[in-house]
Amino acid sequence: MSKMHVKLTVNGKEVEGLAEPRTLLIHFLREDLKITGPHIGCETSHCGACTVDIDGKSVKSCTTFVAQVNGADITTVEGLTNDDGSLGVLQEMFREHHGLQCGFCTPGMITRAHRLLQENPNPTEEEIRFGMAGNLCRCTGYQNIVKAISASAEMLNAQKEAAE
Amino acid sequence: MIPAGFEYHRPGDIASAIGILQEHGDEARVIAGGHSLIPMMKLRMAEMGHLVDLQAIDELKGVEVGADTVKLGSMVTQHELITHDGLATAIPLIREAALQIADPQVRYMGTVGGNVANGDPGNDMPGLMQCLNATFELSGPDGNRSVAARDFYEAAYFTARGDEEILTRISIPVPGSGVRQAYEKQKRKIGDYATAAAAVMVGNGTASVAMTNLADTPVWSVSASSALAGGDVEGCVSEMLDAIDPVADNRGPVEFKKHVAAVMLRRAIDRAQSRAG
Ligand code: FES
Numbered sequence: 001m002s003k004m005h006v007k008l009t010v011n012g013k014e015v016e017g018l019a020e021p022r023t024l025l026i027h028f029l030r031e032d033l034k035i036t037g038p039h040i041g042c043e044t045s046h047c048g049a050c051t052v053d054i055d056g057k058s059v060k061s062c063t064t065f066v067a068q069v070n071g072a073d074i075t076t077v078e079g080l081t082n083d084d085g086s087l088g089v090l091q092e093m094f095r096e097h098h099g100l101q102c103g104f105c106t107p108g109m110i111t112r113a114h115r116l117l118q119e120n121p122n123p124t125e126e127e128i129r130f131g132m133a134g135n136l137c138r139c140t141g142y143q144n145i146v147k148a149i150s151a152s153a154e155m156l157n158a159q160k161e162a163a164e
Numbered sequence: 165m166i167p168a169g170f171e172y173h174r175p176g177d178i179a180s181a182i183g184i185l186q187e188h189g190d191e192a193r194v195i196a197g198g199h200s201l202i203p204m205m206k207l208r209m210a211e212m213g214h215l216v217d218l219q220a221i222d223e224l225k226g227v228e229v230g231a232d233t234v235k236l237g238s239m240v241t242q243h244e245l246i247t248h249d250g251l252a253t254a255i256p257l258i259r260e261a262a263l264q265i266a267d268p269q270v271r272y273m274g275t276v277g278g279n280v281a282n283g284d285p286g287n288d289m290p291g292l293m294q295c296l297n298a299t300f301e302l303s304g305p306d307g308n309r310s311v312a313a314r315d316f317y318e319a320a321y322f323t324a325r326g327d328e329e330i331l332t333r334i335s336i337p338v339p340g341s342g343v344r345q346a347y348e349k350q351k352r353k354i355g356d357y358a359t360a361a362a363a364v365m366v367g368n369g370t371a372s373v374a375m376t377n378l379a380d381t382p383v384w385s386v387s388a389s390s391a392l393a394g395g396d397v398e399g400c401v402s403e404m405l406d407a408i409d410p411v412a413d414n415r416g417p418v419e420f421k422k423h424v425a426a427v428m429l430r431r432a433i434d435r436a437q438s439r440a441g
């Protein structure tokens with residue numbers, strides 16, 4: 001099969017490459033672009049470790065062809081740091097509240113939580129659990145992940161208020 | 165987990181999409197959100213030479229809420245169904261059911277058209293659309309036609325849609341204001357298909373009940389619906405248990421599925437009837 005010319009914006013930078021249309025986005029990100037934040041957990045749409053943000057949607061990049069996202073704007077966990085490269089709020093709160101142990105699920109968790117807080121800046125615990133239901137963690141028991149996301153919501157809201 | 169190769173197409177209107185389907189016949193398939201099709205392609209249970217992506221076709225998008233009819237473009241995602249407040253006011257059953265489909269990531273991509281057109285008995289929207297008495301609009305080489313959701317499903321993965329037709333829009337009559345609704349689904353875990361699910365509308369002397377994943381098509385039962393319209397809940401449940409035809413699989417043996425079907429249906433009826441409206 002012939003390759004197609006792919007053009008994307010990833011974490012604010014325009015990138016281009018050649019890929020077969022059947023290439024899964026997760027493979028294109030990790031192997032061609034060397035963006036290895038998004039992980040491959042199950043490769044079968046179950047675990048959410050491969051979650052990236054595509055045009056404002058949380059998407060499992062193992063279940064997306066690169067052809068489908070040609071022209072899209074993509075954010076991975078690497079794009080969620082502060083401008084100076086220090087940890088962003090969600091990343092910092094996951095560290096602070098021990099929202100990870102092995103860290104394998106974390107890039108997907110943080111990327112998904114980012115979109116959740118964009119859509120719902122004041123989620124209840126139940127809303128966090130419902131909104132994070134597409135991400136599996138085999139270490140933490142989820143409790144500290146929920147805490148980290150609540151704490152991030154508070155901090156982001158406080159920052160917003162301070163800025164106003 | 166790498167699917168077989170294909171040529172990718174992204175047409176900008178319905179006519180060009182149909183043209184591609186006509187040109188390549190059996191070799192071509194449309195893709196909407198892809199969250200049913202791509203897993204099948206990765207398992208090499210689906211292979212095609214040409215993949216026709218419908219994402220750039222604006223005619224397939226949008227939710228229109230009218231006084232009597234709701235129209236959903238086939239490319240409307242589950243996420244859009246959930247977040248559309250006008251839709252939730254007109255037909256609350258749709259948001260309630262969409263929230264129980266898959267998981268958040270899948271709902272951003274999964275479309276209502278893909279869910280109804282795929283013909284997978286596990287999908288929730290077909291039973292829901294039968295309960296609501298929706299009509300599916302199809303476009304093909306010979307023009308447009310409409311098929312009632314209640315006549316659309318022939319067998320697992322076999323529907324009234326022709327190979328060169330595209331499901332473009334779903335029209336749903338807005339139920340009267342006294343018609344109360346509920347969707348109940350039993351599943352083993354988040355993201356699972358239903359062991360059994362029930363869609364119920366009841367009120368103003370009318371009723372409609374449909375169930376999911378209990379036969380190789382969704383099951384809408386005229387006799388179960390009329391029993392409930394007459395206020396006979398137990399009659400409704402027993403008519404429905406006669407109409408379904410579950411098979412044993414990893415969700416359980418037949419007896420268990422019938423048991424769960426009855427529980428889901430009773431719960432949905434109770435919940436619908438207890439709602440204000
Ligand atoms: S790797 Fe994509 S969902 Fe698990």
Ligand code: FES
Nearest residue numbers: 101103137138139
């Ligand atoms: S921290 Fe190990 S899987 Fe979540």
